Amino acid sequence: MRVLLTAALVLSLTPGAPAGRDGLEWTVAAGPVAARIALDQGRLAFGVDGVLPAAPIGVRTTAADLTGGLSFVSRSDRTVRERYTMTTGKRLARDTTLRESTFSFTGDGGARLDLVVRVSAEGAAYRYVLPDAGPVTVTGETSSYAIPADAPAWLLPYSPNYEEPWTRTTAGAAPAGDYGFPALFRIGDTYAMLAESDVDGRYAGSRLTHAGGGTYAIELADPSVSATGPLSTPWRVAVVGDLATVTESTLTDDLAPPSKIKDTSWVRPGLVAWSWLSEHASPADPVRQRQYIYFAARNGWPYVLIDEGWNASWVPETVRYARARGVDVLLWLHWTALDTPQERETMLPLLKSWGVAGLKIDFMDSDSQERFRWYDEILPATAALRLMVNFHGATTPRGMQRTWPHVLTQEAVRGAEQFRTRAATNTIFPFTRNVTGGMDYTPVTWVVADRDTTDAHEVALSVVYESGWQHLADRFENYETRPEALRTLNQIPVVWDDTRLLSGEPGRSTVLARRSGDRWWVAGISATPAEDATAGLGFLPGGRWLAETLRDGDHGLVRESRIVRRGDTLTVPMAANGGFVTALCPYTGSATCDRPVVPVPATTLTVDPPAAEAQPGATVDVEATFTLPAGGPITDVRLAPAAGGTPVTAARLRGGESLSGSWRLTVPAGAIGDVDLPIVATYRWRGETVHVERAVRVFVPPPAPATDAWVSDLPFLGESNGYGPVERDRSNGEAAAGDGNPLTLRGTAHPKGLGMHAPAEVTVWLGAACTSFTALTGVDDEVTSSGSVTFEVLGDGRPLAATGVLRSTDPAHPLTADVTGVRRLTLRVTDAGDGKNFDHADWAAARVICG
Structure with missing residues (x-):
């Protein structure tokens, strides 16, 4: 107002x-x-x-x-x-x-x-x-x-x-x-x-x-x-x-303009488990991401961020796995994937349909008017779909989080991902960068070997640094092997009702007090030799308060408790470059300020049939059963198709009880390839809505080729690529579609073919109408350093042909395969086991003989 x-x-x-x-x-x-x-x-x-x-x-x-x-x-x-x-x-x-x-x-x-x-x-x-x-x-x-x-x-x-x-x-x-x-x-x-x-x-x-x-x-x-x-x-x-x-x-x-979003009830700050910093290849591994999701669910962390490397072939099912456990998924995107109206109109609704809760958008790297005009376009587009945002590789905060409250944080900081952490720098940020808005530093990282900070210093960063999404950046096993640290992290809020600086000096130390509800948190970090940190508690209301402190001990992290009152002084021994976190809660006789972490109850949702084949506009009869095997009760249970249909409901389900329904679902007109028809169960648990989803996978075959065809002219049933999209009749290029060069192998340009970046694959529909496949394969001439790849041809999942390892200096390699009777043809490129750098792979003149 x-x-x-x-x-x-x-x-x-x-x-x-x-x-x-x-x-x-x-x-x-x-x-x-x-x-x-x-x-x-x-x-x-x-x-x-x-x-x-x-x-x-x-x-x-x-x-x-x-x-x-x-x-x-x-x-x-x-x-x-x-x-x-x-x-x-x-x-x-x-x-x-x-x-x-x-x-x-x-x-x-x-x-x-x-x-x-x-x-x-x-x-x-x-x-x-x-x-x-x-x-x-x-x-x-x-x-x-x-x-x-x-x-x-x-x-x-x-x-x-x-x-x-x-x-x-x-x-x-x-x-x-x-x-x-x-x-x-x-x-x-x-x-x-x-x-x-x-x-x-x-x-x-x-x-x-x-x-x-x-x-x-x-x-x-x-x-x-x-x-x-x-x-x-x-x-x-x-x-x-x-x-x-x-x-x-x-x-x-x-000074910033008021919020442009009236209803912000869907904007949900929280802790985020993030695997990219500690293991760069893990975002490409759906099994590993499910392990992070399971960890987040056990510890009450509401989010997992899947960074660069995710694949559209497995993300929707991974999102379903997460949401059934009370965890939402955030996805990384390069900003150029959303830099045109057409890309935004296509990509953003697709991600929303998968159930993605928010986006980490990266590499804007500009303060130009043109780039701010892009912010003006992406912000309302994401808000309209209720997609939260983290801007990485971005400008520093300038009031954007007030005007667009779905912006949870921005990077604009030399954070832990630089793999060099210095206590003296850490103690500058609270007085500079973090003053103006959320700071995605990605704290609490023991995997960073080049650091001069203690374990307690690392934990304290999660309080000292303010960020609406606090991306805790180590592998989850490192948190589990430090149970006292994990116990504290599981309790720390990420948004605050009040903040007070108790003491500090840029480059030397910081002690902050922050309040969330009826609990205060006092945290300090230092860049000095070992000394006592003192904090006056005059900000506390009257009465007795339990103070639980996590700090560095002689042999690891230690936890101490005492009863304090308003006006007392909290004194905490701090190691050199150390830190501490103190939770303060009204004393009621309890020995701890911890609130219980209660995971979402395990449920099951089955759909019958799990898969089908149909034409566009056809119908599929589906039955679904949602079950709470044990525990509960859960309330406000609803089971219905995601696309609409008469729901079945139950006010309450107890352990061992189920809810079932049946519907006739219509395959969308114009659909091609694999189409999901989701069934969704929702229920209330401890004040939150939990979303459980399973989909009937319907295959909608496109017309089979009637004559010989270039593969690049056929519709893709599925595609994945190590960087950017798979290119038709161009080399791989950069992140945007159509930005590649002519396909060129050993000095010869080819007008037709596919440009990939390992690891990658494309699947097209042959419908058993073709007899052979041919292509010239190799690493594109545009690669300036040594790349190495393998090319594989699969028919209906069965290996048909392969090249072995091809390098930048190898001549173009002819590849042929008998595809008689094959319905789905898959062309796959791997990184040959040595990483994907410089692996620009060309399928030149890729062609199928049909009819």
Whole structure:
């Protein structure tokens, strides 16, 4: 809810703000923060009293230079009260008051410029508004900040994925170059964190550029940005105050547009089991993914992320396996798989139909206006389908999680996946990157051998770092061999009702207190020699509290308990580069704060027939039985076809009871290949809805080839590829369809064939109408390093022919197979057992003789 209190128009200086001899000055104040705006000889400057000296600001367009020659016209003031609720973050319920002033100017050729300034107790921000209608092209800003040269600085050398190492320097000594947001400076006893908010496809992202001294200027990602006016640029934000004010600030969210999603009940933060970091090949292994799912179900983790390498042939059934156990599946995608309207309109509904709960979208790697326009397209498309999102290889948070609450987290950090963890860097993030929004660091990783952190430090990261999806990144066996760590992880929330910095200094230590419901969590990490960490407990309500602490001991992790009260001091011995986690709950006589982890009860769903063959538009009679073998009870049970049909229901099922139904299902018109007709049982368990699904697999045969045919001209019944899609009449290329080169083997280009990247396969329908298959096989000439593959031909699952290992230097290898009587022809490529790098495999002139 936004409450706007508009004050009378002010046409003069703010009372108490004296005019300089050569110009005008105004202040906009809220609590301890006062922004100062100056107009001197037609040029604007902005600063924050006592922290940031006034520095030049302004904007240039192709129509007017509004960095000078400005004349003051008017000022108006209002108070903006922001009350809103987040789905993620350091504080779910937000209530902030901002003082806003709009200063209107005229400049070059009578062009208008409004400067909008907002100030709260946490800091100050400004934006430009070009109020004229019609097209506008911005060619740059003179926006800048003046920082005392000797001010300590924590800076991130700029890269478009924000994954460079942070540096500790001073404002003046920092090397000339570009730095990413946010940037932190200590000016006397006050901190200033520079950031930006409300960036979308109307504009471009920006960065700080430093040429020398203490001046840091804003530089856009593009030479120019174009939009339709009126145009409001992003907010230039300075969070100022003591370190607690900066760390706890929500100013970048407060300045962002309100949520565009009315119903956020489907947005569900939580812990995620993720296998890619600890075992890169595992996302391609459905058996291994089911083991992670089983682990997540046993420990109450609501998600498993299946990263790069998954295959459409097994993901739907894996999703069904997970959902029946109360676990939802997240899938990784390269952003180019969703960079066109056609791809989004095809891929997103398909993933939703599989039951996928959310997406990790990767490798955007740009702050350009074009890329922000892509964000503008993917965000409403995913929200409409209720698909949650994690942006990896992405820009840093700029208020997006307020506007689009289904964005659970963003990477924009040099996280654990870099396989080099340093305690000193870890203690910088809470005061910089994580201030502005969810940070997908992927913590708690013992598999990272190159680290100087202790076990307790690793566990504490799951509290110290805020992320709506907390991807715990080690293999699950490593958690099971550390039962005290796993016990703590199973209890930790990922969203918070309150956050308070208790102590810390960037690069040395952090101790945070976070509240979820009636429980507090205090966690600390250090980059110092062994010492005691102390935390005042003045934030606790009255009464007695049980404090359970997990910390480093002499021989591994140890757990300690004590009774505390408000005002006590918690003292925890911390090892060098160590950490701790303390759970605090109202003391009721229990020896632990732990809440029981109760897995979803095992159920069964059978369908008859499990498989069938039919033509498009035909019907299939299906019977289904849903059973709770033991345990329960479960409530609000419903059994029905996913595509619609009269459900059968039961208010309650107890152990040993079943629910059955029968339906006549119709095969979709136009279907080809394997089509699933799912039957779904849902029920309520401990306040959550559990989804159990089984499908009748119906094979819909396409027309068999009537004459000889190129394989690349036949419809695919199924395909998988090691990178990007299988290409028709092109080499493998990159992630997008159709981006390959001509199929070329040893200098000869071939107009027809298939381009694959091992491991890969394609299945086509022959319908027993063909007699032979021929192709020239080999590694495409585009490969610059040695690749090695094998080619295999299968008929109805039976091996028919193979090449053995072929390498980049081998000549093209003719491959033939007798396919008499074969209904399904499968062409498969493997990586020859040495990994898939450079394995671009061509089936040149692949052809079947039919008729």
